[in-house]
Amino acid sequence: MGSVAERYQRFARVEAKGRSPVYEAFAMQVAQSPDIIRFLERLPLDRQQPNLLFAAIRLVAGIPPSTQELNAALREHADAIAEVMLTRTTQTNEPSRCATLLPALVQIEGPLALIEVGASAGLCLLPDAYGYDWGRQRLIPPDWAGATAPTFSCEASAGTPLPSRHPQVVWRAGIDLNPLDVSNDEDVAWLEHLVWPEHEGRLAGLRAAISVAQQILPRVEAGDLNHDLPELIAQAPSDAKVVIFHTAVLSYVSNQKDRDDFARMLVDAGVIWLSNEAPHVFPQFAQKAGPTKDDMFLLTANGQPIAWSGPHGQSLRWISQFSPGVMRRICV
Ligand SMILES: C[S@@+](CC[C@H](N)C(=O)[O-])C[C@H]1O[C@@H](n2cnc3c(N)ncnc32)[C@H](O)[C@@H]1O
Structure with missing residues (x-):
């Protein structure tokens, strides 16, 4: 250390x-x-x-x-x-990471029940509320998100399957050791101060996403990802496809065995699991993705690498297509 x-x-x-x-x-x-x-x-x-x-x-x-x-x-x-x-802890909530999740999310046949692990204030639980600009493809925010909804820019590699629609999300919930509350001024101030000083675009995106979240109030429960997830999964509607995702969370779980237990639990749960994390947290997945890019996150679907992503959602390097139906066979 x-x-x-x-x-x-x-x-x-x-x-x-x-x-x-x-x-x-x-x-x-x-x-x-x-x-x-x-x-x-x-x-x-x-x-x-x-x-x-x-x-x-x-x-x-x-x-x-x-x-x-x-x-x-x-x-x-x-x-x-x-x-x-x-x-306080470093609970940076970066809603622009949704720009890197969306190409994977729209490939999963909906309707979707989204569960975010390590959700902070739940801003990434609203991927269907934001606009996106991937250069070759744009999506405007839906009307229901209101006039202040942000549009996140993300530079995407040539092979990236760029979405022409938002995912259909019918249910959403998050879990976090310490949920932050977008209607609490002190929590909002803390979220704002976690953004680095020169990153004015990120701060504007954060504020715009908070204004959307203050209307929707995404539900984030207090809980530990290694203990409290099954209870939340059980609450998802049975006619929706459960998608569990997390971004920039697993490096806070210091023990590799705990990270691997978490991965096994998700595979056994029969859900679709998207992980967007620094490559070192799941070395067994990173080794399948080719040369490691230390300054990028690795986006995996049930352990299968699908893209390298900019840690703040600013870029996406697509690795391969994936089939949600096939993902269950992938073991960890
Ligand atoms: C850097 S923030 C990322 C927030 C959000 N996922 C994003 O990408 O914007 C990491 C979050 O993970 C949460 N966290 C860390 N360890 C956790 C655990 N064992 N169970 C649940 N949440 C955890 C922290 O409280 C924090 O809110």
Whole structure:
């Protein structure tokens, strides 16, 4: 795992570089600041992450205008920032990931009962409410989603089967360790501060999706993906096809055995299962997808790789067609 300084240097060089000059500079500053490192070392290991620290500082004190003022903000507001870091987690909800899920979803014969695992505020539970622009193909948001519904852009590779319609979703529900509530101002503020500072397009998309979700109020239950899913599956209407999906969740389950147990449970449940995750979380699926793309997520259907996807839904590299009927034979 390395020292706090090493982790922040790595975050600066690998994660923030080229994506957020502000966070890159902040992370390098943390790595060189004994006082900030001491502050972080007093927190539990799983609360020392850069994304959590920087979102908490922004929530409490705004964006420090310089790296020196990062230290000052932390000195001045240490208790309030620590409080946020102990009570909140990095629950970034990225509705534009729906642009990478839709080509798979529309190939499944509906009507669909959607279950999202690790749903955060449930914004990805509304793929049928958003508009999409894949370059060669566009879908406008349905009228029922209202005038503020976002349109997400996604650059898709030539072989991607681009949808000409939305999926027919007749039932939806999510599960999360800590559901966020789009009608709660503090939860909404936290979601907004989790978006990196320069990512204004993502922030606009998030806000637009929240405005849709505030009308629909997607249901997200508190629960653990390894224990509480069967109960939710049992509630889905019997005349709809159950599709269970998750994006950017399984890396929070640290034990590979727990991840594999979860995968086996879904295959045994006889549902259709879409996983959109960093490739390392299911190495057994990633090895079937050719050379690993570490900066992409791998989209699989019942363990079968179907596409590499941009982690924020910004791109899609289709691997193969898949047949939902055949997917059940795939073992994990
Ligand atoms: C990075 S967020 C992703 C949210 C959403 N899937 C998206 O792509 O926008 C990860 C979410 O997974 C949830 N999570 C992590 N471990 C979980 C578990 N064992 N059971 C249920 N939810 C979990 C977290 O609470 C968090 O809301």
